[in-house]
Amino acid sequence: MSLLSTEICTEIDRWLEKYPPNQKQSAVISALHTVQNYHGWISRELLDAVAEYLEMPNIAVYEVASFYSMFDLKEVGRYKINICTNISCLLSGAEEMVEYIEKRLGIRVGQTTADGKFTLRSVECLAACVSAPVCEINRDYHERLTPDKIDAILKELE
Ligand code: FES
Structure with a gap:
């Protein structure tokens, strides 16, 4: 039995309709996004299920999933805080915002809070430089993060 739920398969099928029937692998990125949206992260078993569904070699799915940083191949918190530390954000106080969030949540970049709620990551440009510093x-x-804004955001999610 496949690990992919009916909802996930239905969504992947919608992507598959956009490609010729013999080009199922073209939907691999969309399929991985779909699986991640439902499960929060993508386990090895789910990668294998995607490979089977798209009739691709497992290794080809691993290659795509491990190439893009937006795919989480290890368990992460319910809320993934991706804070941009690229140049515009850096010049606008991203480092201070990272420190503030680390202190506020009691974790360092790359870690997840003990309750499994938040994972904090530093990422490259989020393409919203005009509103730096930014997190997703x-x-x-x-956008335009400040300690007060961060408090308000986290309060809503806690
Ligand atoms: S540098 Fe941070 S969004 Fe571009």
Whole structure:
């Protein structure tokens, strides 16, 4: 039995409709996003299930999933805080924001809170430089960060 739920398969099928039937692998990135959206991260077993569903060699799916940093191949917190530490954000106080979040949550970059709620990561440019410093939490962008803004954001999620 496949690990992919009916909902996931239905969503992947919608992507598959966009490609010729013999090009199922073209939907691999969308399929991985779909699986991650449902499960929060993508286990080895789920990667294998995607490979089977798209009739691809398992290794080809591992290659795609491990190439892109947006795919989480290890368990992460319910809320993934990706804070940009690239040049515009850095010049606008990203380092201070990282320190503030680390202190506020009691974790360092790359770690997850003990309750499994938050994972903090430092990422490259989020393409919102004009509003630096910026972070993305799950799929939402938060711009022109300040300690007060961070407090308000985290309070809503706690
Ligand atoms: S440098 Fe941070 S969004 Fe571009």
